[in-house]
Amino acid sequence: MAFNTFSYLLFLPVIFLLFLICTDRLRWLLLLVTSFIFYAFLLKPLLLFVLLAVIVISFFFGMHIEKAITSAERKKFLWFGISGNLFLLVLMKYLPFTSSRIIAIGVSFYVFQAISYLADIYLNMAKAETHFGYFALYLSFFPKLLQGPIERAGNLLPQLKAKYAFDYANFRFGLLLFAWGLFKKVVIADRLGVYVDIVYNNVHAFTGLPLLLSTWAYAFQMYMDFSGYTDMALGSARLFNINLTQNFNNPYMATSVADFWRRWHISLSRWIFDYVFEPLQMTFRSYGKWGTTCSLLATFLVCGIWHGASWCFVFWGLIYGIYLSCSVFYRPFQKKLYAALGIEKARFLKYWRIFVTFNLISFAFVFFRSNTLGDAFYLITHMFTGKKNLQPAFAFSQGKYELGFLFMAALIYVCICVLRKNYDFLSFLKLSPFKKCLAVYSFMTIILILGKFHHTNFMYFKF
Amino acid sequence: MRNTCRLVFLIIGFAIFYFTVVFILSSIQFKGLTLLQILTADKIGPGGWGHSLLRFRELQNIKNVDILFVGSSKAYRGYDPRVFQTKNYAAFNMGSTSQTPMNTYFLLKQYLPKIKPKVIVFDLDITDMAMDGYEGILDLLANIPISWELLEMSVATGNPHAVTNFLGKLIRDQKWPLASFDQQNMKNDKYISGGYVETTIDSEWVADDNIAKIKILNNQLDYCSKILELAKTFNIPIVEVIQPMNDILLRSIPNYKTIADHLKNSAMKRSVIFIDFNNTMHLDPFVDYMDEFHLNQKGVLKYNTVLLDRLMANKVLLPRAVGPIGTH
Numbered sequence: 001m002a003f004n005t006f007s008y009l010l011f012l013p014v015i016f017l018l019f020l021i022c023t024d025r026l027r028w029l030l031l032l033v034t035s036f037i038f039y040a041f042l043l044k045p046l047l048l049f050v051l052l053a054v055i056v057i058s059f060f061f062g063m064h065i066e067k068a069i070t071s072a073e074r075k076k077f078l079w080f081g082i083s084g085n086l087f088l089l090v091l092m093k094y095l096p097f098t099s100s101r102i103i104a105i106g107v108s109f110y111v112f113q114a115i116s117y118l119a120d121i122y123l124n125m126a127k128a129e130t131h132f133g134y135f136a137l138y139l140s141f142f143p144k145l146l147q148g149p150i151e152r153a154g155n156l157l158p159q160l161k162a163k164y165a166f167d168y169a170n171f172r173f174g175l176l177l178f179a180w181g182l183f184k185k186v187v188i189a190d191r192l193g194v195y196v197d198i199v200y201n202n203v204h205a206f207t208g209l210p211l212l213l214s215t216w217a218y219a220f221q222m223y224m225d226f227s228g229y230t231d232m233a234l235g236s237a238r239l240f241n242i243n244l245t246q247n248f249n250n251p252y253m254a255t256s257v258a259d260f261w262r263r264w265h266i267s268l269s270r271w272i273f274d275y276v277f278e279p280l281q282m283t284f285r286s287y288g289k290w291g292t293t294c295s296l297l298a299t300f301l302v303c304g305i306w307h308g309a310s311w312c313f314v315f316w317g318l319i320y321g322i323y324l325s326c327s328v329f330y331r332p333f334q335k336k337l338y339a340a341l342g343i344e345k346a347r348f349l350k351y352w353r354i355f356v357t358f359n360l361i362s363f364a365f366v367f368f369r370s371n372t373l374g375d376a377f378y379l380i381t382h383m384f385t386g387k388k389n390l391q392p393a394f395a396f397s398q399g400k401y402e403l404g405f406l407f408m409a410a411l412i413y414v415c416i417c418v419l420r421k422n423y424d425f426l427s428f429l430k431l432s433p434f435k436k437c438l439a440v441y442s443f444m445t446i447i448l449i450l451g452k453f454h455h456t457n458f459m460y461f462k463f
Numbered sequence: 464m465r466n467t468c469r470l471v472f473l474i475i476g477f478a479i480f481y482f483t484v485v486f487i488l489s490s491i492q493f494k495g496l497t498l499l500q501i502l503t504a505d506k507i508g509p510g511g512w513g514h515s516l517l518r519f520r521e522l523q524n525i526k527n528v529d530i531l532f533v534g535s536s537k538a539y540r541g542y543d544p545r546v547f548q549t550k551n552y553a554a555f556n557m558g559s560t561s562q563t564p565m566n567t568y569f570l571l572k573q574y575l576p577k578i579k580p581k582v583i584v585f586d587l588d589i590t591d592m593a594m595d596g597y598e599g600i601l602d603l604l605a606n607i608p609i610s611w612e613l614l615e616m617s618v619a620t621g622n623p624h625a626v627t628n629f630l631g632k633l634i635r636d637q638k639w640p641l642a643s644f645d646q647q648n649m650k651n652d653k654y655i656s657g658g659y660v661e662t663t664i665d666s667e668w669v670a671d672d673n674i675a676k677i678k679i680l681n682n683q684l685d686y687c688s689k690i691l692e693l694a695k696t697f698n699i700p701i702v703e704v705i706q707p708m709n710d711i712l713l714r715s716i717p718n719y720k721t722i723a724d725h726l727k728n729s730a731m732k733r734s735v736i737f738i739d740f741n742n743t744m745h746l747d748p749f750v751d752y753m754d755e756f757h758l759n760q761k762g763v764l765k766y767n768t769v770l771l772d773r774l775m776a777n778k779v780l781l782p783r784a785v786g787p788i789g790t791h
Contacts, residue, residue: 006621043681168466405502437473441480448481449488449502453622454597 001041002146003178003232004185004453011038016239024163028137031160031240038142042105050088050107055136057084058114059129065121066128074122081118085111094309106146108306110139112271117153119275126153134160143236147229149245149267159242167241174238179444180416181231186451187409189224192217194452196369203375211383218369219362223251226265255353257323257360268303276302292328297321307368312376316367323360405450412446485627489634499631503624507605509644513539513560515606517646518658522557527579529780530554532658533571534586535562535599540757541586541706544657546767550775551783555580556658559606561598563591564686565619570603571690573612575697582779583694583701584770585687589722590756592683597622604632608641661760664753677716687726691733702779703730707740707766709748712755736777744769 001008015034022030040048061081068074089111092104117138120126129135138157144150199206199214206214230247237244245267254260261269277299284291297318304317338344363380370376431439488499495508510516513536529552532542538558547554555578557570567585591599597620603613604625609632617625646654653661687703694701705723713719723739730737744766746752751762758766774780 006623166466168469171466437476438480441477444477445481445484448623448627449484449499451623452504453624454595 001038003229003236004182007041012236012239019164019240020166027164028133028160031141032133032137035137035140035142035145039106039140039145044105047092047105047107050092050104051110051140053088054085054107054110054114055139057081057088058117058139059132059135062118062121062128062135063130065118078118078122082115085114085118109148109150110145112268113139113150116150116271116275120153129153129157141237141242143233143242144244147226147233148265149230149233149247150271151245151267155245156242162241164241170238170241174235176235176440177238178232178235179440179447181228181233181235182451183443183447184224184228184231184413186453187447188406188413189221189228190452190454191406191409192221192224196221200369200375201371203370203379207382207385211379215362215366215369215379215383219252219358219365222365222368223248252358252361253354254357254361255350256327256357257320258327260357260361261320261324272299272303289328293325296324296328300324311373312367312370315373315376316364319364319367323364409446409450416443482630485630486634489631490638492639497631497635499627503628503631505601505604505624505628507601509605509639509641510647511605512602512649513558514646514649514652514654514660515559515602516641516644517654518557518559519607521656521658522555522574522578525555525578527581528553528555529581530584530774531578531580531582532556532558532584532586533562533567534558535588535591536560537588537706537757538562538586539658539660540662540753541763541766542584542770543655543659543661543760543763543767545655545659546764547771550771550780552771552780554657558586558658559599560602561591561594561596562602563594563596563599564683564690565596566599566603566616568686568690568693569612569616569619571693572615573610575693575699579697580699582774583699584774585690585701585703587687587703587705587726589677589679589705589716589719589726592679592687592722593677594683595622595680596620596683597625600625601628604628606641609633609636661763662753662757663760665759665761666749666752667754677718677722679722684725684729688729688733691730691735695733700779701735702774702777703735703737704770705739705741706758707744707746707762709746709752709755711748713741736779738770738773740766740769 001011015030018030018034019027036048036051039051058081061077061084064077065074065081068077089104089108092107117126121128129138134157137160138151138153141151141156141160196214196218199210200218203211227248234244234246247266249263249266251260251264254263277295280295280298281292284294287294298321300317300321301314302317303320304313304315307313307316335344338349343349366379367373367376370379485499488502489497491498493501496506500506500508518539530547532538532554534541535558539556540558542554542556542558544554544556557574559566559570562570564587571583596616600613600616600620603616607613614629617629649660651663653663655661691701691703703726705726716722719741723741727737727739746758746762746765751758751765753759753762771780775782
């Protein structure tokens with residue numbers, strides 16, 4: 001069940017009301033059962049078995065890692081646990097037999113979470129959970145089940161066990177965050193998607209500006225879609241007094257590619273940094289900068305393949321590997337150059353770097369979005385050729401008003417971003433009750449009227 | 464308790480606010496469409512598309528027809544009542560643009576008690592069964608009077624725009640009554656009494672080589688079953704029919720057989736006659752079709768003649784002496 005569907009808008013309040021009525025002793029059970037029901041709505045029974053298998057494997061080996069006396073035994077159980085989880089991931093996602101029949105929605109997210117749980121126990125950074133029910137809920141908690149964030153046991157488990165007391169501020173904040181995410185998805189991302197799909201699904205019909213504009217539009221569509229989903233997940237969880245990890249922090253304000261990865265899909269970036277990059281870097285540490293380069297290339301190759309078994313994703317991962325590897329070498333010279341020119345603190349330099357970084361990211365996104373590698377290369381080679389004609393770029397819309405609505409939606413988005421401070425909607429709510437109501441009502445009305453409610457899934461579902 | 468009251472108050476407040484906004488947006492018209500329709504990308508005004516305004520006006524005066532056809536544009540362009548009149552059967556075509564089984568169900572719920580047909584021919588358009596019924600409802604919201612079933616249909620789409628546009632219609636119909644509109648003329652189309660739309664196009668399409676699986680929505684399959692149950696409660700025999708599709712379109716749907724088999728099994732379980740004309744009839748893609756999906760007049764005449772024979776052979780329609788039709 002996707003968050004932008006009518007069914008979820010009915011499902012969430014019902015579960016929340018049941019949660020309020022339940023006693024603390026039974027709340028975990030209610031959330032666990034509803035999480036499985038939520039997953040069952042995908043109508044793919046096999047996925048329920050996979051989730052259950054990941055839970056059982058991780059719980060069992062988590063306990064054994066903790067109980068093991070020798071470090072060899074601990075290591076053995078760690079690898080058994082990781083292998084079991086990875087086997088299921090590969091089976092569901094990469095083997096043609098299963099992956100062609102079923103889209104493994106959510107699998108990579110909870111498998112990664114299970115691996116981090118096992119690794120944290122092995123590294124003595126977390127204790128193994130002894131209550132099977134809480135552990136199952138930790139992996140299957142419905143707001144983060146399909147697209148993350150990838151939660152660490154240390155953050156989520158204590159919150160799931162905490163006693164619940166209704167908190168109006170939390171409740172209000174959760175609803176507002178949910179509405180904000182819905183706005184990003186149905187009003188902005190899906191509108192941008194119309195244009196992006198027209199160009200990217202038929203790239204050979206275009207040259208020049210439409211290709212460039214659709215690539216930029218895709219970068220924003222992806223951000224609005226994914227961060228919209230995350231906001232809706234965080235908002236849903238907040239109703240139950242649970243704070244999930246923030247997954248985005250203004251990624252397109254990043255001043256370098258490394259900075260971008262600290263702000264984009266933060267839970268995955270941290271996971272990859274902790275469990276792939278760091279072990280690799282430790283292995284190659286004696287090779288200095290070249291060791292770091294190899295680690296970065298391998299890490300982003302893994303990241304690319306994680307997104308899917310296609311050459312486009314491999315290229316996308318490699319591009320990031322190359323960006324970051326290059327920065328290992330040029331960063332010291334760059335710093336010296338800026339210092340020599342005396343511009344290291346200049347404001348224009350910051351904006352210039354933001355612009356360059358955004359374009360580097362957009363370039364990588366060409367591979368991420370293209371249907372085939374051939375399309376991606378066509379797009380890159382034809383982006384700055386052809387007629388300098390704006391007409392095809394704007395001729396995308398089914399109706400002539402579409403572009404105006406998109407502009408209007410973008411304006412509302414920017415205004416709200418300026419009005420609120422970071423994610424503090426409450427600062428925006430420090431208005432008189434009447435104005436507050438009017439602002440929220442207007443916002444909800446905009447979503448209901450300007451949103452696109454045709455069955456469009458979230459873009460990260462397929463990963 | 465205080466918080467619950469607060470929440471209820473906020474919800475009621477929002478409902479009032481929302482209705483006020485919809486009222487304002489529905490009261491301003493711009494080039495034949497209200498502002499609400501423009502904002503929600505609902506581009507169909509009264510009299511637009513598919514001749515539904517004329518069809519449903521004519522339907523107001525129809526009682527006790529022999530055959531009622533239901534379905535999408537393939538239905539209103541695919542069943543010519545004049546062919547059935549040659550054997551003295553009164554037929555009416557209640558097809559409408561992108562009418563999915565969900566839309567059909569609510570239309571039948573509304574009109575069956577009044578029309579009381581002797582048999583229903585339910586045209587199954589599998590390409591439309593992949594849609595949620597929102598497109599289907601836009602044509603109906605523009606062209607048929609307000610009814611409880613129309614509200615139920617709006618809610619059943621699961622699309623907030625359908626409900627918003629229903630509210631908009633409530634307001635719009637007060638200010639600009641449906642009766643004050645005329646059917647717009649559609650290029651190359653002619654409305655024939657009995658709900659049929661005849662095209663003057665012979666063949667105007669180019670084949671492409673797209674191949675795509677059709678993913679039928681489960682709720683549309685549920686509505687197919689509900690339609691069969693509904694007909695049963697009114698004791699009206701129903702025949703499920705798949706029109707002959709052009710070879711090129713048929714080849715482009717690799718899972719066609721699976722879907723057709725599923726529909727056939729579902730019909731057989733309820734002892735309903737199911738005829739897939741793709742198994743028994745072949746029409747020329749560039750002679751008998753006006754476009755990729757729809758038959759032209761030549762194709763309709765060929766298809767309807769065969770269908771009529773099949774209905775008579777299956778004893779769904781009993782032979783009649785040719786003479787004046789008294790039921791229409």
